[in-house]
Structure formats: C-alpha cells, structure tokens
Amino acid sequence: MILQTNKWICFAIGYVFIISGIAKLVISDFRVIFSNLGFPYPELILFIVAIIEITCGTLIAARIYLKQAIPALIVIMLGAILLTKLPILSSGDFLSFAFEARLDFVMLILLLMSWKYK
Template sequence: MKKLPMENWICYACGYVFITTGVLKLLVDDFKMIFSNLGLPYPDSVLFLVAITEIVCGALIVSKMYVKRATAALIFIMLAAIFLTKIPILTTNQGFLSFAFEARLDIVMLILLVVLWQHAPGKTFR
C-alpha cells in the first residue's frame, strides 16, 4: 500500500474544514446574525462572498490546484476572523484562556494554511 505524503493529508484536512464551513454559512441562518453583529458593511453580501470563497478555495486545495492562491485568500479570511471575533475576547473580562479556547481551530487552520502556502509551488502542488 502506497503512503500518502503529509502534504496530501494537510490539503484534505484544510479542504474539509473550509468546504463544510462554507456550506454551513450558506445554509444556517445563525451566521447572518453573527455577520450582522460584526459591524461590517453589507453583512449578507460579505457572508455570501466569504462562504463561496471558502468552498471554492477548499475545493482547489483538495484537488491541489492553485494552492498558493487559494491559501492566500483563506489566510486573509482566517486573519479577519481572528481579529473580528477572537481578539475582542481579550478586551473583555473573559481573559486569555477563553481567547485561547475560542481561537484554537482558527489558529491551527492558520498555521496549516501557512505551511501549505510555503510549500505550494506556483500553480499546482504536484
């Protein structure tokens, strides 16, 4: 049985997370409220754009096409998510441990995306 390289597993994991998250953003109405509470202009349009970007970029990463471009877009989304939804936890009385718990998946995904971005050769990952 042939072993899959670690890069493949990272691609599959990242793609899975972003595809499922993007689909949920389109199907679950709770996300509309979350985006409305962020104070962003046109929250419904931003939600739709983020969801479609996550689905498309997740699919590109799984198929190992345009990995560098896809990871760049998702890194931007993850940084925005951390700054808009997780950093404010530090400014409340909830403290660092609450922040660390709430931001755990975001931070892990950001690290994995950076690893993919660093190792992706231009157009494809092959």
C-alpha cells in the first residue's frame, strides 16, 4: 500500500514542478517577480530554477534518481517560502501568508515524505 501511495505522491510532485517550471519559462510575469527579489542576473536564476524544476519533477514522476532530485526541490521550496512568503508574514497578515504558502508547505511535506520512503 505504501509503495502504491508513494507512486501517486511522486506523480503529483512531478506534475506540480513540471508545470511550475514550464510556467516560469513562458509566463513573463515571473521575470518581474525574480527581478524584484534583488538577485543579480534574475533572468538567469529564473531559467536555472525552471530547468531544475522541470528536470527534477520529471525524475521524481519517473521515480528515478530520487536521492538527487528531491533535495534540489526542497532547496527551491525553502527559498520560495523565505523569499516570497515570509515577507507577507512580516507585514502582520497571517491569513494572507497562510493562503499564499499553502501549496509550498504541502509540496515541502510531500518531498520530505518521498525522501523518507524512497
């Protein structure tokens, strides 16, 4: 039963990250978001993050190289929470923070579960 559940969890994780990576490459709003983060070379960082999401999402969906793919996506999720969600919390709006960070926390938990039960 755990193996079957893990298979579906891996598919769900892969789906979310593949779509997220593709969206980062084709939706121009992400360029603005990354530019506002204050990183040097924001378009290069956006491209690298998108490629990592697509590649690692594909590997996880295929359930191969999980030891390498999962930590990379955990780092991306932690970065997303720290850079884009915590500023909402620092403004004192907990409900907006909780709403905006909901998928980030779910994906982080699923990544950790998949890493533990790989």
